[in-house]
Amino acid sequence: MPESSTKQSEWQRPQDRGARGPRSSARARGRTRFLVDAMLGSLARKLRAFGFDAAYYRTGEDAGLLRLALREGRVILTADRSLAASAEARGIRTIFLIGDSDGERLGFLARGATAAGVRLVRGDPLCSLCGGELRAVRRNEVSGEVPRSVSSRHRLFFRCDSCGQVYWRGSHWKRLMSLARRLDQKEHGTVPGRRKSRGKAR
Numbered sequence: 092m093p094e095s096s097t098k099q100s101e102w103q104r105p106q107d108r109g110a111r112g113p114r115s116s117a118r119a120r121g122r123t124r125f126l127v128d129a130m131l132g133s134l135a136r137k138l139r140a141f142g143f144d145a146a147y148y149r150t151g152e153d154a155g156l157l158r159l160a161l162r163e164g165r166v167i168l169t170a171d172r173s174l175a176a177s178a179e180a181r182g183i184r185t186i187f188l189i190g191d192s193d194g195e196r197l198g199f200l201a202r203g204a205t206a207a208g209v210r211l212v213r214g215d216p217l218c219s220l221c222g223g224e225l226r227a228v229r230r231n232e233v234s235g236e237v238p239r240s241v242s243s244r245h246r247l248f249f250r251c252d253s254c255g256q257v258y259w260r261g262s263h264w265k266r267l268m269s270l271a272r273r274l275d276q277k278e279h280g281t282v283p284g285r286r287k288s289r290g291k292a293r
Contacts, residue, residue, distance in 0.1 A: 123212045126165035128156065128174060134193050139222050140264075141271040142213030146222065157181060166209050168200065184209060197270060201277035211278050213271070216249075223253025233257050 122144040127135035129149050138145035146165060148156045153174050160167050160183050167178050167185040178185040186203035190196040204211050218225060226249065233248045236257050249258045258264070 121212065122214050123209065124163065124165045126156065126160045126163070126167050128167070128169040128171060130170045131168060131188065131196070134168070134188075134196055136219040137193055137197075137267060137270065139217045140219045140267050141274065142216050143211075144217070144222065153177060157183060166204075166207070170196075194270065197274050198277060201274055204278060211274070218251035218254060218256055218258075220256050221251065221254045223251040225249040225258065226252055228257075 122142065125135075125138060125143055125145040127138070127145055127147050129147075132147060132149065135145045135147040145168075146159075146163075148159065153171075156167070156174070157178055159165070160178065161181070167174070167183060168188060169175050169178075169185065170188050172187065175185050175187040184207055186200060186207055186209070188196040188199045188203070190199055201211070203209075216225060217223065228248050228250050230242050230246050230248065233250070234242070237248070237259070241259060241261075245259045245261075247259070250256070251258075
């Protein structure tokens, strides 16, 4: 569903609203903190929806990204080999991601996190646009902000405390949560219904 002036979304493909620096929830402590480079915007939005503190460095020089990662203690996620090398040379934890799709990149993220000693800790879903906390609201509180076809099918909605974006648990949300569970399983070396001992990243 495309963005509209009424700020509606089904946890779906929201577009970034203009160039801006990284932003994250003030209450997202305890989660793994990522700094995602400009090449991986859609991955950053997914990671926020999964419940990670994922700042998206959309504009700026690599030097600024490196300073920010050091200052805020963030793990850099990048598909830029040169940036990864520069970060590692400065002792900044970095996970270099390979893949043509976010699904493939998430697989490399799980393996790279294990190799780098990064524990993947996520909390409740965050706003995929800005990383703000989501607050549950009832249908009558979003009247006029979502299509009638959506309000007739859902009773519970979620509003971002920071930017006001409205979400609901539609089919895209279910697909995102399925991806999040797969990421958990890859990190812990398990598959549904069966446990495996954790091994080294391959």
